[in-house]
Amino acid sequence: MTEDISTADFQSEGAVPKGAAPKVVLSGIRATGRLHLGNLLGPMRHFVTLSRSPEHLCYFFVADLHSLTTLPEPGLLARYVPEIVLDYLAAGIDPNDNVIYAQSSVGETCELAVLLSNLMILSHLQRCATFKEKARQQPHNVNAGLFYYPVLMAADILGPGADLVPVGEDQLQHVEMARDLARRYNAQYGTAAGARLVVPETLERAAVRIPGLDGGSKMGKSDGNTLNLNDDSEVAWEKLRVAVTDTNRKRRKDPGDPTKCNIFTLHTYLSSDDEVREVAQGCRSAAIGCFDCKKVLHANLMAELTPFQERRAELASQESLVSDVLCDGARRVRPVIADSTARVRAAMGIESRLSCRTK
Numbered sequence: 001m002t003e004d005i006s007t008a009d010f011q012s013e014g015a016v017p018k019g020a021a022p023k024v025v026l027s028g029i030r031a032t033g034r035l036h037l038g039n040l041l042g043p044m045r046h047f048v049t050l051s052r053s054p055e056h057l058c059y060f061f062v063a064d065l066h067s068l069t070t071l072p073e074p075g076l077l078a079r080y081v082p083e084i085v086l087d088y089l090a091a092g093i094d095p096n097d098n099v100i101y102a103q104s105s106v107g108e109t110c111e112l113a114v115l116l117s118n119l120m121i122l123s124h125l126q127r128c129a130t131f132k133e134k135a136r137q138q139p140h141n142v143n144a145g146l147f148y149y150p151v152l153m154a155a156d157i158l159g160p161g162a163d164l165v166p167v168g169e170d171q172l173q174h175v176e177m178a179r180d181l182a183r184r185y186n187a188q189y190g191t192a193a194g195a196r197l198v199v200p201e202t203l204e205r206a207a208v209r210i211p212g213l214d215g216g217s218k219m220g221k222s223d224g225n226t227l228n229l230n231d232d233s234e235v236a237w238e239k240l241r242v243a244v245t246d247t248n249r250k251r252r253k254d255p256g257d258p259t260k261c262n263i264f265t266l267h268t269y270l271s272s273d274d275e276v277r278e279v280a281q282g283c284r285s286a287a288i289g290c291f292d293c294k295k296v297l298h299a300n301l302m303a304e305l306t307p308f309q310e311r312r313a314e315l316a317s318q319e320s321l322v323s324d325v326l327c328d329g330a331r332r333v334r335p336v337i338a339d340s341t342a343r344v345r346a347a348m349g350i351e352s353r354l355s356c357r358t359k
């Protein structure tokens with residue numbers, strides 16, 4: 001977003017073009033640290049494009065409840081939630097036309113998760129790759145929240161009735177589980193009027209895996225191999241300078257293989273077609289060294305990050321912007337999720353006893 005956001009005039013109506021049925025887009029980001037280049041070059045730049053199209057009604061949220069599975073420190077969580085909101089805004093998502101909210105501000109999502117958990121197959125949860133990975137990463141804290149993660153994520157997606165879920169490659173299995181859950185639910189309960197759940201799709205072009213600076217196949221917050229969106233030029237260069245390249249290229253005069261180099265993969269996202277061709281040829285013929293190749297990448301990286309960082313600093317200086325955005329987002333999304341939950345509850349045979357509370 002390049003213009004100033006006015007917090008005074010959020011309008012829920014603004015998200016839905018009159019007379020059209022927009023496709024519902026939904027995605028979330030956990031509040032477990034500062035965002036990195038993998039988040040941006042994977043799904044986030046597609047959030048921005050989709051958020052500007054009148055054919056889409058977009059919901060973007062901060063998955064603070066999901067963050068508890070790996071970040072049990074209350075102080076850090078409270079700090080990171082606003083950071084993610086600022087990142088959404090600085091990336092260019094306009095909160096007037098899109099709904100930005102915190103997962104925890106809609107309690108009905110948790111109710112929906114409990115209802116839908118009865119349709120989740122236990123062995124699917126046991127086979128979940130992210131659960132196994134997290135269990136390996138934090139053997140001291142293999143909690144039930146990690147195991148239940150795909151159920152809550154399915155409720156996140158199915159509650160607002162998402163048609164399209166742009167996520168990185170690592171989240172595809174979770175979305176597939178949500179699709180499976182929706183189908184299973186529809187088969188069992190979907191005959192009643194208005195009871196069916198939307199079976200969501202993923203956005204293929206967003207489902208990529210941006211590799212890490214350590215030579216690993218995925219850039220990830222917990223892997224310590226990231227370029228962060230708030231890294232300044234110096235920090236970014238220090239990280240790039242020591243980043244792993246084609247490990248077979250031992251000396252400057254050895255020809256390299258760009259297909260075995262994560263730095264080259266980053267070039268394909270950040271550099272022009274001509275530059276990509278030039279660094280590939282230069283690497284293969286040893287006309288350029290890894291240092292030269294990294295310098296080109298660094299310049300293109302900062303050309304991307306500097307305007308983002310400037311916008312973000314300006315947004316961060318607007319007092320109460322984040323809380324206004326989150327409150328407005330919760331106000332707009334909550335009736336949608338509450339309605340889906342009520343329909344699922346009724347279809348499953350649970351009568352609404354809300355009136356008992358007042359008796």
Ligand code: TYM
Nearest residue numbers: 027028029030038039042063156167168171208209210219
């Ligand atoms: P999180 O916070 O781990 O990641 C946020 C998004 O960034 C993507 N991503 C990547 N994409 C490409 N390359 C990488 N190296 C890379 N690292 C991260 C992730 O795939 C993700 O799209 N479970 C989600 C949060 C969530 C959610 C949802 C998303 C909760 N409920 C419902 C969509 C719909 C997660 O862990 O995001």
